[in-house]
Amino acid sequence: MSPALQGLITIAVGVGGCLSYFYFSNLFLDKVLFPARGPNAGRNINRANMIRPWLFLAPALIALGLYLAYPVVETMRLSLTERIPGGGYRWVGLDNYRQMFREAKFWEAMRNNMLWLIVVPAASTAFGLLVAQLTDRIRWGSFAKSLIFMPMAISFVGAAVIFKLVYDTRPIEQQQIGILNALWLQFDGGAGSWALLKAIPSLILAGFAALSGFVGWLVLRPVIAGRFHSFGTPARIVATAASAALVVLSLRGIVELVGADFNYGAPQTWLTVPFWNSLFLMVVLIWIQTGFAMVILSAALRGIPEETIEAAIVDGAGPFQIFFQIKVPQIMGTIVVVWTTITLVVLKVFDIVFAMTNGQWETQVLANYMFDKLFRANNWGVGSASAMIIMLLVTPILVWNVYNARKEMR
């Protein structure tokens, strides 16, 4: 049977099956099980209404349980067992974890994931905020936004191809077809190169460090002032620590950048230079996620009460003061949401690394490490263990989201 026909039948069976399930189970409940007539009509209606929600929920709950809840438990179990050649499983306790912790490749993946976790959400949120603010008041703003938003529709694999072309390398005697190398060959190590490759990036990094420090300070201020909150205070301290880490990283980056000895005049194979290649992979995700951050932050900026800004203007605040001291504090909640959402994407990043380097040249990340263990090494124990590590990293965000959702429903 042709897959297209099979697809059509599945749609018909799936949709029709769902609808008829809902229709007939309701009918059964109302007409046969607890009919709303006879001596017990009132009691029957109440009983039917107690059962009906579960009829509506049943297919979803079964699917969720089977496809998301059960796998979490099962993966945890698998991570503590080992496959016996020939079939069956053996309980091995924490051996899989021990074996994984001994592997250099795992720690490389952890290191890279941490780097991704710091750089990508920060850069995407910063760019998103920048674009949201810049396009807020200009006439072609929505057009500009939709173009920057566009990469959201492009698959990670498509983006990987797009950026592979950007990073392409040809031997020195041929013309470069990758734009990055073509630009790179324009630099000769003179004053212009120094200004463009060292001074300006250092300034940007310094600005970024200042911004992170400032944000960290804003977040920490209520804690210093002594306002204690059972959940907020630890979260604020974690956020401050993260921004402090960003400051340190950017300052170290400046030092390294100024001291770096660039290989001018030779085309670079960008994806094989350790550390930098991870950054080049991150660029792909930043390129995709900035649009997401921009859309949400832009809506948040629009939602700021006009009076607060007018009052600031009357008091003589400049554009930068208005942005950093009036607008940003008011949308801090949204910035946190954007940040955590992008963090979740980063934790699961797989396709980009898989398609561009497949973890070679020290670009491994956890999700790709896991895929490698599962389907290439066929080691389900260690693969499950690394999946549990991803789950562990996601858990704080999970708790935070559930906490917020509950708070909001009250």
Add this chain to the structure above:
Amino acid sequence: MSNIAGSRSALNWVVHLSVLGLVLLWLFPTVGLFVSSFRTADQISTSGWWKALFPSEQNLTLRATDPGNVEQLEEGGRWFISGNLFDEGVDASVSVWGVSSRDIAAFTPGDTADLGDGEVITVEANGDYVWSGAVKLEGRGQRVFATATTPPEFTFGNYRTVLFSKSTTDSMAKAFFNTLTVTIPATIIPIVIAAFAAYALAWMNFPGRAILIAIIVGLLVVPLQLALIPLLRLHLGIGIGKGYLGVWLAHTGFGLPLAIYLLRNYMVGLPRDIIENAKVDGATDFQIFTKIILPLSFPALASFAIFQFLWTWNDLLVAKVFLIDATGETTVMTNQIVELLGTRGGNWEILATAAFVSIAVPLAVFFAMQKYLVRGLLAGSVK
């Protein structure tokens, strides 16, 4: 006062220019791939795509027609061959030329080069040449090294190869239909299931509702990496194996938390009066749901449908684990592109075109239904 106004307008210019810069920066990589998909393999490997938009100056090695292939004119004791160095339809202009690879810029158009043994050749700017010798010319046609400016040139050949050729590695036609086959049921089925559940969570009172909502918010962020092995074992165990049914079920399961969450948030906001009036009039929950809630929830349904469509269309991991078996018959486009990256990493004309074919559909959906996508994003995140 005028001072302030002046700085305002300067700032305004800075804003416009920085937005323009950012937009161009964001667009540039995609445009590169798009332009490359319309160039031949030769063009792509000899010059950067950004040069394809302008007339380019190239160093060409051309050859006059072989004397064996044309009739030679004899005039005044000399034998002549004349013609054009370029292929028919090429609109190029020669700026300098030469007859030796050591000195390719020896002559300007209109000059006559002495080839020795009484042979001379004259080349004009448009490629016309006259080649003559004291005896009848023979052997191969004279080589001419020309620096020529050729206008931009584009071709649909790559798309023909990728879409219609019978080649199993290059043709994306099968993968395109496979992707479509995965995507449509995987988009529609979760909507139906989620809509009923969302209605129950939004408008029905029952014990445990708050806990259920909290659980769904929690499941929203569970990485699907955790589900790979247990579900693959489950599918293999109950006989579904690797195939479309498995991938549809998996996408349905993975899409449900977001679907329920988005739809419930939207349905909660619908006006209470309508629903209560309907109840007073004797409508059952099933009727209220199908006749009132579903039509009113269209924007939220559309939002989720777009999310799920983009996500299933662009997915690689789920397809690789649950769908694609050893035969490769059921490969999807993302997977085929990754394979092309491995086997034909240097063939940018095929890669770029294949990637663009896979990007085109989501891009069209994106631009057509951006409004709903933005609405869904806002409903899903800012709560």
